[in-house]
Amino acid sequence: MEDISGKKKPLGINTRLTHGGNDPRDYHGFINPPVVRASTVLFPDAQTMATRNQKYTYGTRGTPTSDALCQAIDALEGSAGTILVPSGLAAVTVPLLAFLSAGDHALFVDTIYNPTRHFADTMLTRLGITVEYYDPAIGAGISALIRPNTRVIFTESPASNTFEMQDIPAIAAKAREAGAIVMMDNTWATPVYFRPLDHGVDISIHAATKYPSGHSDILLGTVSANERCWPALKEANGTLGICVSPDDTYQILRGLRTMGVRLEAHQKRALEIARWLETQPGVASVLHPALESHPGHAIWKRDFTGASGIFSIVLEGGAKKKAHAFLDALELFGLGYSWGGYESLALQVSLADRTVSKTDYPGPIIRLQIGLEDTADLIADLQNGLAAAAAAE
């Protein structure tokens, strides 16, 4: 689109979310793409079949529905290509399988999503890959851990549950010098608030189960690669035979259309509640990178353009009994895993798996996913939780 001076203006994020992916003119003008259910695709003649010389060849290799979502994600991520996988966890495991071989060394941030750690400690280790964990605050210091056989550096920022920020550009620069591939689980920020590939990351991973879905009813993962890594990622995905149902694919594209406005609402509510919690007796600290009090705030401000709706609080003193009293007193916050949906959730965090990042917290940690309810109602619910926690001492 050109402005009055004839210059091309970059489109805003909500415009891109609204119009990305399919072109309505490709399918009779219907705004949304068709939900194509497919295994077999027919070829017009034997020669075309022998050379596979047509756009679609088989259901596992892409359909107009999957193309629509992949193109929309590529536009958001700035990637050369995107694969769709059946869950966010698969979006972690598939690229690791694509790039790691027996004898390789892989570095994982110690504050990683626990099932990622489980995959590294079990399957990757069994396949002959050496797994090592590093402190989320390591930054350029990662170079001290890089070995001649380091193939992958896996990042997640902010961290799962405790929300430490990583210096992604510094890590990516050192990885690039050493020829290692950087992967990032960017589920918290979504490409709306942080574009990993613009900061030197090679592979951007997203549990689309969270904000793109937005309604706690779909499991799906996306993996987006830069030019350097796209051929190997695509090849590995085809080799593994992984693909996603057309209905789920369609629903995630549908979710993207409103994701920008939903994220704004999650961000606003979460920040309001986080600031309120900072003032409450019984709360030792609030772990939210957009708060000035957060140790990673400067990195968040430098690299990210927004914050989503999940953060944690550290209760003052006490242990499980206090945490359970807090959780059991909540009525609007459900007790459940996952996040990114329209409804608020809470859980007690376990840090038992960590081996490097041994921060000493003064009390139990509660993770809060702030949904789209009215802030005043959520605050009243949390007030009850804090009162119950205080009474449980």
Ligand SMILES: Cc1ncc(COP(=O)(O)O)c(C=O)c1O
């Ligand atoms: C940071 C992060 N990555 C990946 C996942 C996995 O997503 P899914 O639940 O779709 O497997 C989650 C799920 O909670 C997550 O929190």
